[in-house]
Amino acid sequence: MGTWQRVDDTIDVAMERTNHIMAERAGVERGCQVLDVGSGYGASARFLAEQYGCWVTGVNISPRENELAVERNESADLDDRVEIRYGDFHELPFDDRRFDVVWTQESLLHAADKSQVIDECYRVLQPGGRFVLSDLLVRSSLPDVERQAIYERVRSPGMWDLDEYAEAAKDAGFKLEATEDWPENVAPTYQSVLDQLLEQREVLEGPVPKEQLESTIGALQLWVDSAKAGKISHGFIVARRPTS
Numbered sequence: 210m211g212t213w214q215r216v217d218d219t220i221d222v223a224m225e226r227t228n229h230i231m232a233e234r235a236g237v238e239r240g241c242q243v244l245d246v247g248s249g250y251g252a253s254a255r256f257l258a259e260q261y262g263c264w265v266t267g268v269n270i271s272p273r274e275n276e277l278a279v280e281r282n283e284s285a286d287l288d289d290r291v292e293i294r295y296g297d298f299h300e301l302p303f304d305d306r307r308f309d310v311v312w313t314q315e316s317l318l319h320a321a322d323k324s325q326v327i328d329e330c331y332r333v334l335q336p337g338g339r340f341v342l343s344d345l346l347v348r349s350s351l352p353d354v355e356r357q358a359i360y361e362r363v364r365s366p367g368m369w370d371l372d373e374y375a376e377a378a379k380d381a382g383f384k385l386e387a388t389e390d391w392p393e394n395v396a397p398t399y400q401s402v403l404d405q406l407l408e409q410r411e412v413l414e415g416p417v418p419k420e421q422l423e424s425t426i427g428a429l430q431l432w433v434d435s436a437k438a439g440k441i442s443h444g445f446i447v448a449r450r451p452t453s
Contacts, residue, residue, distance in 0.1 A: 231312065231343055236390070267291065315343060349372070385447075406420070406426060
């Protein structure tokens with residue numbers, strides 16, 4: 210997700226701004242150990258290692274995404290600072306109290322049991338360390354029929370609102386430092402993705418089946434419209450594991 214401040218922001222600028230906000234609020238610094246939960250293609254992990262001089266371990270359940278992440282780490286000469294591990298974030302493959310910062314960015318929306326994932330994040334975090342979360346939210350008041358259409362876009366088993374994440378973090382044992390709702394970020398982010406897809410439509414119509422392309426365009430437009438209608442938001446949480 211991008212954090213948008215100017216009308217002429219590009220999505221790359223907006224996404225980098227989000228990364229800086231998360232990193233600075235979480236206290237990421239040179240030499241610290243960061244776990245990126247649901248690391249995807251490793252873009253955030255590489256950003257943190259390059260910009261903040263930290264050591265990053267990414268954990269992700271997709272072998273293909275992990276393979277590409279490793280290739281891109283090597284191409285960026287960051288494979289000595291970024292490690293990619295296969296694993297399910299419901300059962301993180303790490304010892305207790307291993308990391309200084311646990312970072313998760315638009316990944317928990319895919320979790321079948323979000324509370325269990327947050328419990329695992331608490332377990333692997335050192336006392337005094339911070340948990341930082343950015344995720345897409347669906348308003349808890351939204352009817353089920355509308356929720357299901359939104360879930361379909363990202364193949365989510367279910368999405369939470371900000372207060373549900375906050376309660377789960379407290380139940381895990383975290384002390385909340387920030388819970389912030391950023392609804393203004395969603396529509397411009399997805400509009401930018403949609404615009405780029407439409408610009409490349411003729412190129413994509415060959416290798417991508419027409420039905421799949423049309424379905425994706427429709428789903429992205431639904432998310433833009435839902436965000437403008439206040440049904441979807443962008444949530445941010447920073448929480449600390451107590452030292453005792």
